[in-house]
Amino acid sequence: MDNNCAIVDVWSLPRTKVYIDLENHFKETIFAAAREYAGGWDKLGAYLNLPLNKYGKCKIIESSRAKKISLDVIQKLITYLKNCGEEVTEQTVEEKITCIAPRHGAASFQANCIFNPHLPFNFNTPAGATVISALLHDGGINSRLLPHYSNPENLQLRIKVCNAFKEVFGDFKSIKSDPFNNVQLYFPKITGIILVHGLGLQYGRKVVNNPSIPDFLHKSDEHLKAAFLQQAFDDEAHVHNTHRTITLKLASASKEPPRLLVDIQKLLKDFNIHTSEPIYNDSYQSKDGVCATRWYLCITHQDNLIKFLNKVGFHTKKKQDRLSDIVYSIKQPHFSVKNKTKIVITSCKKLQNYHGFITSRDLAEELNRSQVLAKVILRNLVQNKILYTKEHKLGNRAAKYVFCDSHE
Secondary structure, three states, X not given: OOOOOOEEOHHHOXXXXXXXXXXXXXXXXXXXXXXXXXXXXXXXXXXXXXXXXXXXXXXXXXXXXXXXXXXXXXXXXXXXXXXXXXXXXXXXXXXXXXEEEEOOOOOOOHHHOXXXXXXXXXXXXXXXXXXXXXXXXXXXEOOOOOEEEEOOOOHHHHHHXXXXXXXXXXXXXXXXXXXOOOOEEEOOHHHHHHHHHHHOOOOOOHXXXXXXXXXXXXXXXXXXXXXXXXXXXXXXXXXXXXXXXXXXXXXXXXXXXXXXXXXXXXXXXXXXXXXXXXXXXXXEEOOOOOEEEXXXXXXXXXXXXXXXXXXXXXXXXXXXXXXHHHHHHOOOHHHOHHHHHHHHHHHHHHHHHHHOOEOHHHHHHHHOOOHHHHHHHHXXXXXXXXXEEEEOOEOOEOOEEEEOHHHO
């Protein structure tokens, strides 16, 4: 368990709690080879230091040949085969894993299993950041190590979180993780074991645990930080039209601001988005008697709202539209009709001289406006034959514009 590490190797997981299955031919081959060296199944069990029953039989070996195998048994089998001169390694076995599951935890094996697992499990991706953020905000990991996520009003967010889990871990077939038929999603227990014992997340009530963001996210690139922040603000934030602010509120069983709230403030500063200091809101007592305090952050001022819209944004359409309305409705004294054209042309020439072309993102940053507004400006310049499209948008590659010869 390492809070600094974003990649979880299967062999770092608890070996008596995690079980795997292998490709049939490969499993039959390595067990047959081991039996041949040992001189029988029961003798193999003794060589692997596995318990035998009163009849001298090794039930663990019998079970492992037909069903899933614990990491403990497969590790002992690998070591035994190596000592016998066979070239079998952990990497070889890892490549043949078809599913991974806990020993117990669900009536259905399939409901608890990850099929075709994405090994090693890499959280250093936008999907990984989304999974972690979802669990730290509207989700969690309960005492049975079942990760869960709840958002009754937003199907798109439930789909997004479910897809992020599958991108990080692999395929699973639990009906409780279907975002279309459940407002509260439960993911396979094995994902909880990986998150707790591999990644270092805490299980139980977040108000009591007062969790913080894993260290590796503070050191990650802007794409991961933006993914984490977007999920956090989609889950917890409110966009206020009247006050022209974004507020994010969290609670903990502490008299100090929640560690997660302080961490979120630090991530926003990495984007040069400034917030208020954590502000005390109120105190309350939960049904089970836990006393907690609520705190919130505010994002205010036009420049901070524009940076948030461009660099983080919301996945939730309602919140994104509301923030766009606030940003566009703010009066711009220096961007008046009188000097608008001059400012836009000057900014575009500056960008073309520096980059050789103009993109909507660069223009948005240059003008301190939203990227959506920059796209509208560029479209108008093209229609007026001041600019033309040098390269059209293709996938993640932005469209590039340059001045027409008559306006250079």
